[in-house]
Amino acid sequence: MSGEGQSMDGSWRLFRGDGERRGLPLPPPPPWRRFGGTGQSGGDGRSGAAERSPYLIERRHADIVNAALHLRRPLLVTGHPGTGKSSLARAVAYELDLGDVLRWPVNSRSTVQDALYRYDAIGRLREATLSRDRNVPEPPIGDFVRLGPLGTALTAPGRPRVLLVDELDKGDVDLPNDLLTVFEEGEFEVPELARLPEDQHAVEVLTARADERTTVLRGQVRCREFPIVVITSNGERDFPPAFLRRCVRLELPDPDEERLRAIVSAHLGAGSLLAVDDLLQAFLHRRAPGELATDQLLNAVFLRAGGVDLDAEGLLDAVLHRLGGAI
DSSP, X not given: OTTTTOOTTSOSOSOOSSOOOOOOOOOOOOGGXXXXXXXXXXXXXXXXXHHHSOOOOOHHHHHHHHHHHHHTOOEEEEOSTTSSHHHHHHHHHHHTTOOSOEXXXXXXXXXXXXXXXXXXXXXXXXXXXXXXXHTOOOOOGGGGEEEOXXXXXXXXXXXXXXXXXXXXXXXXXXXXXXXXXXXXXXXXXXXXXXXXOGGGOEEEEEOSSTTOEEEEETTEEEOSSOOEEEEEEOSSSOOOHHHHHTSEEEEOOOOOHHHHHHHHHHHHOGGGGGGOHHHHHHHHHHOOTTTOOHHHHHHHHHHHHTTOOTTSTTHHHHHXXXXXXXX
């Protein structure tokens, strides 16, 4: 792929900051930054080439994943940023042919309610008023209930879905305990639907996937197949013992030099290893636990293969910048 990233005039500098308009075509992006596949929205936001990217994992770690699959228990994956925690969920979904990953990115404001469902009461009231003014039937209540990623994962009609709970340690301290009931029972109630009369016991609601609906009976969502749940954590805080007891734990280590070479070859081809030694040594020299991520090395190798001069002042430092500490 050498020269693939060069512009038409032979220079890798597409932007020069001189105010002159050139209209140069952008080079192809790295394989892991290509989007626009056939996957539907509402999943993990990555499809097509991104899902087919190779994922390398040691057999002992793959065995832990298999244990979680057999036990139907959530897999709690910990490790430094860039060790492949989130990508593991996509790898499992791809290899087992389970469709797009449903992703729940956790932040300090996240609640279990958000992950289960949302009811747009204001929207329903507005539409009811408009319908009366126009003398037309009101939209069904199901149009205003949308299941979240966890709720959608629990409604899989056949084979289980893969749910990625990303960076759980960023959530509220009580969030892991709030998840326990759902993980143990595999069901939850939508009170707004449970209160409906008997003649409305079956309601079609929206899911986290675009243009997909599912039927909820008497306000109860019950799973037939417990989803494959992959929970990631950067180890920023401890979780309650009751939560940890219900999870299978996997610690992903920082890859060594041999595995880094294998990762580069898998993503960018064996030919990319021909001129990678200095970059690899620079990466290993700068890396301390949690300081650099593997995708930073991939970025550097991709730029080198595309004709970018990484010896340019400050460029290598910008690509292999530290992930922790003050900027």
